[in-house]
Amino acid sequence: MKEHLFEYLLRLGDDSLILGHRVSEWCGHGPILEEDIALTNISLDLIGQATSLLKYAGEVEGKGRDEDQLAFLRLEHDYKNCLLVEQLNGDFGMTIMRQFLFDAYRLPLFEALIHSSDSQLAAIAEKSLKETKYHYRHSAEWVIRLGDGTEESHERIQKAVNSLFKYHVDLFFTNHVDDALLKEGIVPEMKAIHNKWMESVKNVFSEATLEIPSNNWEQSGGRLGRHSEHLGLLLAEMQYMQRAYPNMEW
Amino acid sequence: MVKESQIWNWLESVSDPEVPVLSVVDLGVVRKVEVSESGTKITITPTYSGCPAMQVIEEDIRRKLLQEGLSNLEVVTALSPAWTTDWLSENGRRKLKEYGIAPPENEVDKSLLFSKPIVVPCPNCNSKETKMVSEFGSTACKAHYQCLSCKEPFDYFKCLR
Ligand SMILES: [Zn+2]
Numbered sequence: 001m002k003e004h005l006f007e008y009l010l011r012l013g014d015d016s017l018i019l020g021h022r023v024s025e026w027c028g029h030g031p032i033l034e035e036d037i038a039l040t041n042i043s044l045d046l047i048g049q050a051t052s053l054l055k056y057a058g059e060v061e062g063k064g065r066d067e068d069q070l071a072f073l074r075l076e077h078d079y080k081n082c083l084l085v086e087q088l089n090g091d092f093g094m095t096i097m098r099q100f101l102f103d104a105y106r107l108p109l110f111e112a113l114i115h116s117s118d119s120q121l122a123a124i125a126e127k128s129l130k131e132t133k134y135h136y137r138h139s140a141e142w143v144i145r146l147g148d149g150t151e152e153s154h155e156r157i158q159k160a161v162n163s164l165f166k167y168h169v170d171l172f173f174t175n176h177v178d179d180a181l182l183k184e185g186i187v188p189e190m191k192a193i194h195n196k197w198m199e200s201v202k203n204v205f206s207e208a209t210l211e212i213p214s215n216n217w218e219q220s221g222g223r224l225g226r227h228s229e230h231l232g233l234l235l236a237e238m239q240y241m242q243r244a245y246p247n248m249e250w
Numbered sequence: 251m252v253k254e255s256q257i258w259n260w261l262e263s264v265s266d267p268e269v270p271v272l273s274v275v276d277l278g279v280v281r282k283v284e285v286s287e288s289g290t291k292i293t294i295t296p297t298y299s300g301c302p303a304m305q306v307i308e309e310d311i312r313r314k315l316l317q318e319g320l321s322n323l324e325v326v327t328a329l330s331p332a333w334t335t336d337w338l339s340e341n342g343r344r345k346l347k348e349y350g351i352a353p354p355e356n357e358v359d360k361s362l363l364f365s366k367p368i369v370v371p372c373p374n375c376n377s378k379e380t381k382m383v384s385e386f387g388s389t390a391c392k393a394h395y396q397c398l399s400c401k402e403p404f405d406y407f408k409c410l411r
Contacts, residue, residue, distance in 0.1 A: 020300075034394065038386035045390065048300025052329065123330030127299055130332060130410050134385060140363050204363075 001184065004177045005118065006061045007080065008187060010070075011223055013053030014081035017071055018231070019102060020046030021238050022089060031092050038138060042099070045131040052124045072242040076232050077225035084167040086222075086231040090160065093146055093153065097160035100139035100204070105171045107136050108196035112188035121186065140204050147208025158210055165213050170220035171197070252320065257283045257290065264314050267306045268389050269407075271349040274307055278337025281328060289322025290315065295333045297410075298390035334411045346407055347373045352395065354409040370406045372397035382406075 023043040030036025054067040084102060089095045110132055113125035146157040172194045181187040205212065221227070241248060261280055266272045274280050274294070282293035292311060296304045308325050315323055335354040338346075343353040352373045367382040377399035385408070387394040392405040 034384035034386070037388070037394075038384060041386040041390050044300035044302070045298060046300070048296075048298060052299060119330070123328075123332070127296070127329045127332045130334075131299060131390075137363060138385060144363065207363075 001180065002060055002062070004180045005121075005186065006057055007177045008181055009053055009057035009060060009121070010078075010080040011082075013050050013057055013070070014079045015085050015102070015106075016046045016053060017050035018079070018081045018234065019085035019099075020044075020050055021234060022085065022087075023095070023099070025089055026095065035092070039095070042135050042138070045128075045135065049124070049128045049131070052127070056120055056124065068242075072239050076227060076235055079227065079231065079235070080223050080225060081227075081231075082167065082170040082173075083219060083222040083228055084164065084170060086228060086234060087164065087167065088230055090163075091156060093157040094160040094163070096139055096142045096146065097157060097164055099135065100143045101164060101168060101201070102171075103132060103136040103139050104200040104204075105193065105197050106132050107200075108193050109188070112193065116187065117185035140200075143204055143210070144208040147205070147210040154209065157208070161205075161210055162213050166217040166219045168197075169218045170222050173220055173223045175223075251285060251287070252290070254283050254285050257285065257292075257315070257320075260314055260318050261292075261311065264307070264310045266303060267310070268303045268391075269346070269349070269351065271345045272342050274311065276339045276342030276345060278339065278342070279304075279307060279333065280311075289324060290320055291324045291326065293326050293328050295328050295331075297333050301390055303389075335407065335409050336411065338407075350374065350404060351392070352404060352406040354407050356409065368409075370395055372400060372402065373404055374402045375400040380404075 020043045023039050023046065026036065026039040027043070028036065030039055050071065051067050054070040058065045058067060058070055084098060087098055107129075110125045110129040114122055114129065116122040116125065143157065146153040148154070172190050174190045178187060178190060182189060201212070258275065261275050261283075262273045264274045266274060266277050269277075277297070279294050279297060280292060281295050282291075284291040292315075294304075294308065294311070304327075308327075311325055312323060336356070338354065346353045350373050352370045355368050355370055369378050370380055370382075371378050372380050374397060377397055379398040380395050381398060383394040383396050383403070385393050387405050391407060391410070393408045394403065395406045396403045
C-alpha cells in the first residue's frame with residue numbers, strides 16, 4: 001500500500017510542480033500587469049502544493065528523500081505528471097486553456113480528497129482546495145471572456161482547445177494503483193471526477209461559444225512516466241542549479 | 251518553567267514579514283503553544299500553500315523565543331484545520347485598516363463564475379464605491395481594489411474560507 005500511495009502522491013505533486021514551473025515562466029511577461037501578478041500568484045500556490053505533496057511522498061516512501069530531492073533530482077521518466085501540464089505556454093489563450101482544463105479536474109478531485117481516509121492527504125486537499133477555487137474562477141472566466149470576445153480571441157482560444165483537448169484522457173488515467181487506494185478509501189472513484197470535469201467543460205464552453213474537437217485523438221502516458229519532449233527541456237532548466245551545484249542552498 | 255501566556259506575549263512582537271503591522275498572533279497562524287518539562291512546542295499553520303513568508307515566520311518565532319532564553323524549542327507546521335481569515339483577530343482587522351489594507355469581509359465564497367465582486371469599503375475614505383481590479387494582488391492573501399470616490403488604489407485582504 002505504501003508504494004501505491006507514494007506513486008499517487010507523485011502524480012499529484014508532479015502535476016503541481018510542473019504546472020507551477022510552467023506558469024512561472026510568465027513572470028515578467030504577462031499581457032497586462034494584473035495578469036502577470038495573477039499568474040505568478042497561481043504559480044506560487046501550485047509550487048506550495050507541490051512542496052506539501054512531495055514532502056509527504058518522501059515520508060511515505062521512507063527512503064530519506066525530502067521534497068527538494070524529489071523535485072530536483074529525479075530523471076524524466078520518474079515524473080508522474082500528466083502530459084497536459086508540461087505543454088508549452090504558447091500564447092495567453094493557450095496558457096489559460098491549459099489552466100482551465102486542469103483546474104476543472106483539480107477542483108472536484110480536491111473536493112473528494114478532503115474525505116480521504118488518509119488524514120495527511122485530506123489535510124493537504126483541504127488546504128489546496130481553497131486556492132484551487134480562486135484558480136478555477138480565474139481561468140474559467142478568462143475562457144469565457146476570450147471565447148465570447150473578439151473574432152481573434154475566439155479563434156485563438158479555440159485553437160488552444162483543438163491542440164490541448166487530446167491530453168484530457170491522461171488526467172483520468174487509472175491503474176492498479178488507483179484500484180488499491182480506492183479500496184482503502186484513500187482516493188475517490190475517478191469516473192465521478194471525470195463526469196464533473198465534463199460537466200464544467202461543457203458549461204463553460206457553451207458560455208464561451210467554444211467547441212470540443214470532433215476528432216477523438218487521445219494522448220496519454222504521463223502517469224507511466226512517458227512524456228512529451230517538452231518535459232526534458234523544462235527539467236533541464238528547473239534542475240540546473242541542483243545538478244551544477246549539488247546540495248546548494250540559499 | 252515559563253508560562254504559556256508569557257510565550258503568547260512574546261509572540262505578539264513577532265510580525266508578519268509581508269504585512270508588518272500584524273503580529274503572527276493577530277494573523278492567526280500560531281495555533282498552539284505547549285509548554286512541558288521537556289521543552290516548548292509551537293504549532294503554526296500556513297496561510298497559503300506557497301506563501302514565502304511562512305519560512306521567515308518560523309525562523310522569526312524561533313529567533314525571538316531563543317532570545318528570550320527558551321531552549322528545547324520545536325516549531326511544527328499543521329495543515330489541518332486549514333487557516334481561514336476568520337482566524338484574524340479583531341485587533342488584527344483594526345490594524346490592517348489603519349495600515350491601509352481593507353480587512354476581509356465576512357462573506358461566504360460563492361464559487362460562481364462572474365459573481366459580483368463583494369463590496370469592500372475603502373480603507374482610506376470609507377466609501378463603498380470601490381471596484382475590484384484583480385482578484386490576485388501583491389501577495390497571495392490580497393486582492394487589488396480601487397476606490398472610485400478618492401481614487402486611491404488599495405489592497406484587500408481577501409476572505410479565505
Ligand atoms: Zn477612498
